Amino acid sequence: MTLPYYDVDVRPILREGGEPFSAIMAAVEALAPGQSLRLLATFKPIPLFHVLGSRGFEPAAREIGNGDWEVIFTPVGQQPDPVEAEQAPAVDGTIPTSETWPAPVVELDNRNLEPPEPMVRTLEGVEALSPGQTLAALLPREPIFLFEELQSRGHLWRGAFEPDGHYRVLIRRG
């Protein structure tokens, strides 16, 4: 018996210009042993193949029309566990609903700082948090370099553009 796929549709995040990485990683954390992840995206997410590959997932990608892609990440070398099957939660949306983050303990406005100060102040704020606490920061633009640091330090984030063009990121200390 195989477990149902754990579905994550990041197309709405991508269409809004958001960063789906933390939503995907949160879904990966929520997988039952042996369960596969079904990801829907607006492009073939090659970088993710490496990231999840290093965690023991094998991707199978196919184009499903309109330029969208379906990728099924199957854990390799793990036997599916039938007992867990019924508990498998399904998520369809921008953020896994299985998890609510606590309200931010700090709100930073880093919009009017010269680069790389917005990133420095944000990371200082994150490092001051206790594990599990969150911080919100307003940034002048989508912070590519910050995401890389957060990723390598094991923190999670959710972010999106504000209507005025700024970027608001919510970071949870890992």
Next chain:
Amino acid sequence: MIGTALSRWTMSYFTVALAFLVGAQMLMVAGYGFPAVAVEAPETLVLVHMVTIGWLSMLMCGALFQFVPVLIAQPLRGERLVLPALICLLTGLASLLAGFLQLAGVFDTGIPLLALAGTLLPAGFLLVAGVLGGTLWRANLQLPARFVAVGLGCVLVTAILGALFALLLSGFLPALAVIDFRTQALPVHIAVGLGGWLSFTAIGVSYRLLPMFMLSPDRERASSRVSWWSGVVALLLTVLASPIAAFLEKMGLAAAVSPATRLAVALGMAALVLYGLDLAFFYRHRKRRTMELNSRAAQGAFLALALSAILLLALLATGTLERHIGALLYLVAFGWLTGLGLSQLYKIVPFLTWLECYGPVMGRKPTPRVQDLVMERRGWIWFALYFLGVLAGTATLLVDQPGLFRAAAAATLLATLAIVAELVVARRLANVPDDKRLPEGASRPRLFLPAPH
């Protein structure tokens, strides 16, 4: 973008580029090539391609590998092709320069050097355009990225035309020998290379970099969109001018100057004026009152761009374009493109060095500021000397004073060497106070090679 936000080979591209810039200027000081010999002499071609491919294109490629992913918030696709592209471009350029020297009679070999260059250089640019175009493909392109996309198309047109010349000169395409390449295709090669690839791309990059570092509002403006459209139509007309003229002639409507060329010049000027208005807006509405040296020095480049446009119109109006084409191209290549390139390197190199070195400890340990890596009080002297040298050089070319031109070139060479030294100092973290230089966990970046995995 995991582990790839810093482009691995960008600093290597920059190093190669700066080496060619210094080398070319040394040749100019030594009196090699134009203006001592004709504009179309092989010696001049050596010089021109050292500057346009060796320096400007290498600089642009290295910058775009870093900049494009940041621009569209997507990782670079096909990063493993970046080093092969560098190798193709370098070997291709070496063959091209050697091929020109062979034409000049400096040496003789049985190797078809120009044909080799005509294969390797387009291959290298195709790899570059493939990686960058593949990254831009299907992304939601904001205006700066749309400028870059047009530039990538232009570099391919330029490289293909260049390859045709190379094959023609090697005697490989006898069927094409009937076409007058010098009057029909060469102007396109020059205009699309300098105007499309180098200038249009540089304009696109500046639309994002300037507001980013001066904290100016950078929402897309109508003037920028119109500038893009007029630039694109001007470039298309330039590429198609010869076919259009040939068509008109066939229809019995031959004109003295092709109307397509005239329209292209008018639209190109309109694009520049609108770009100028946008630049003025960025500088006037910046939230940082004190400007950093890179933004101040860039104004010299923008002034040179405006002067180039005025000079072009003046030369066209007086019918002396052909006579003074060398002076005009010198002002475009050294005043506008090199001026902008050096001024932005003065920010980009310290910034990337800072990220590479202090990124891992950011927020955990006190780190120096990016501006601690440079010493602007010293730097501005070099930029002032550089731009004065370029202005003087252009003037000496216009009044046919080759001896004085070499003196002006010596000034720009000196300034360039000093700026390169400042970049090395920044990369070595030598301006940072000892106690702040390497907090625990930070690692000193290598001078121009990527950090080992």
